[in-house]
Amino acid sequence: MKSLVMFSCCVGLILAFGCASEPAPSTLQPRLAPSQPNGLSELAGTMVAMDDQLTRIQKNIDAKGFSWEGQSLDMHNLMDRHPTDEAMVNGHFEVHARLYRQAITQFNTSPSAEAFNQVVDACKSCHLGTCPGPLERIEKRRVASGASERR
Numbered sequence: 067m068k069s070l071v072m073f074s075c076c077v078g079l080i081l082a083f084g085c086a087s088e089p090a091p092s093t094l095q096p097r098l099a100p101s102q103p104n105g106l107s108e109l110a111g112t113m114v115a116m117d118d119q120l121t122r123i124q125k126n127i128d129a130k131g132f133s134w135e136g137q138s139l140d141m142h143n144l145m146d147r148h149p150t151d152e153a154m155v156n157g158h159f160e161v162h163a164r165l166y167r168q169a170i171t172q173f174n175t176s177p178s179a180e181a182f183n184q185v186v187d188a189c190k191s192c193h194l195g196t197c198p199g200p201l202e203r204i205e206k207r208r209v210a211s212g213a214s215e216r217r
């Protein structure tokens with residue numbers, strides 16, 4: 067009984083922090099991620115870095131003297147990173163990895179609140195078809211249009 071409770075907790079944790087947002091329908095067995103030495107797959111680790119750089123800009127927006135000019139985002143390569151589960155890197159993923167790169171290039175060419183939100187949209191579009199779990203977290207990266215312009 068105790069081990070059953072432990073097991074349910076583990077599945078719950080993976081569902082909460084991994085890709086799944088809703089409990090899997092009862093016909094599907096939850097797919098457990100293979101354990102990774104550092105707890106995150108290469109791809110998931112890259113995602114955390116991508117998320118962090120958005121958060122970094124988001125925090126700076128409120129700082130005095132912030133300007134979109136000169137802000138830039140690193141272009142992470144997504145195609146050569148090992149995922150938690152090979153099935154995540156599907157056709158949808160490949161198409162959206164390209165669109166994500168375009169959104170980053172666009173932001174770096176002409177950084178603005180709008181271009182920033184287009185990067186957030188690119189995160190979201192890929193996640194809708196591969197990994198819906200972090201959608202709520204991604205939505206929090208959106209900035210107010212015209213953020214920092216009228217100060």
Ligand code: HEC
Nearest residue numbers: 107109110113116117149150154162163166189192197200
């Ligand atoms: C091309 C598709 C794609 C794009 C674009 C994308 N993601 Fe992901 N993301 C994934 C996949 C697939 C995973 C699951 C990775 C794994 O578990 O190996 C993931 C995982 C994550 C995670 C969970 C990491 C963890 O702790 O397990 C977060 C958070 C995340 N992405 C945020 C973002 C943000 C923010 C962006 C945009 C800056 C973004 N993603 C862009 C496909 C994408």
